Amino acid sequence: MSLARMGTELRCQCIKTESGFIPRRFIQNVQLFPSGPHCSNAEVIATLKSGQRVCLEPTAPWVERIIKKILEGSDRPESQL
Amino acid sequence: MSLARMGTELRCQCIKTESGFIPRRFIQNVQLFPSGPHCSNAEVIATLKSGQRVCLEPTAPWVERIIKKILEGSDRPESQL
Numbered sequence: 001m002s003l004a005r006m007g008t009e010l011r012c013q014c015i016k017t018e019s020g021f022i023p024r025r026f027i028q029n030v031q032l033f034p035s036g037p038h039c040s041n042a043e044v045i046a047t048l049k050s051g052q053r054v055c056l057e058p059t060a061p062w063v064e065r066i067i068k069k070i071l072e073g074s075d076r077p078e079s080q081l
Numbered sequence: 082m083s084l085a086r087m088g089t090e091l092r093c094q095c096i097k098t099e100s101g102f103i104p105r106r107f108i109q110n111v112q113l114f115p116s117g118p119h120c121s122n123a124e125v126i127a128t129l130k131s132g133q134r135v136c137l138e139p140t141a142p143w144v145e146r147i148i149k150k151i152l153e154g155s156d157r158p159e160s161q162l
Binding site: 024028030033059064 | 111
């Protein structure tokens with residue numbers, strides 16, 4: 001879950017990713033960083049309502065589902081997802 | 082495309098959304114803000130490589146496609162998507 005030093009992304013920001021499920025209601029926002037010259041893999045960083053920033057696994061099904069729900073705007077905060 | 086004042090999100094950040102397609106290679110990162118007490122709709126804000134921040138329409142098919150491509154990590158920067 002640790003994050004490399006932030007700032008302009010000159011390299012990968014996520015050293016490890018959190019594989020455990022995080023209920024949507026704890027997530028304040030999700031930031032997606034495409035792969036590129038600075039980092040060969042895409043990175044997904046969630047900022048939790050606690051202020052904590054967590055690297056998520058971009059290809060984990062629950063991450064894709066949460067992002068889909070956010071986009072659909074059908075994410076009832078109280079629901080698990 | 083204008084953005085309300087930033088800072089802790091106490092209200093909607095996007096006054097208008099950019100409906101035009103933005104090629105993936107211009108996008109540095111995409112931030113998703115779920116709907117919540119502060120704002121009744123989900124918001125998607127792309128930071129372009131120029132540094133400009135642009136509000137995107139969360140339900141626009143091209144936005145969903147670009148996010149999917151980012152997650153899949155199969156986004157060849159030179160490709161249109």
